[in-house]
Amino acid sequence: MTAQSVVEVTAADLPLTCPTPSVSLWNNHPRVALAVEKTGEVRCPYCGTLYKFVGELPKGHH
Numbered sequence: 001m002t003a004q005s006v007v008e009v010t011a012a013d014l015p016l017t018c019p020t021p022s023v024s025l026w027n028n029h030p031r032v033a034l035a036v037e038k039t040g041e042v043r044c045p046y047c048g049t050l051y052k053f054v055g056e057l058p059k060g061h062h
Contacts, residue, residue, distance in 0.1 A: 018044040
């Protein structure tokens with residue numbers, strides 16, 4: 001992931017963390033939980049990556 005990139009995420013990616021599980025942590029910032037389902041998009045406070053939710057939110061009690 002590069003700084004200031006945009007990543008589309010779906011319900012399958014929830015709960016969302018940055019860096020995502022597919023990225024090695026040894027060369028990135030600490031993992032942080034991001035609540036993309038509240039507003040539809042969220043920016044990582046460490047690297048600036050913008051995550052945009054696409055598709056339908058999962059049904060639940062949250």
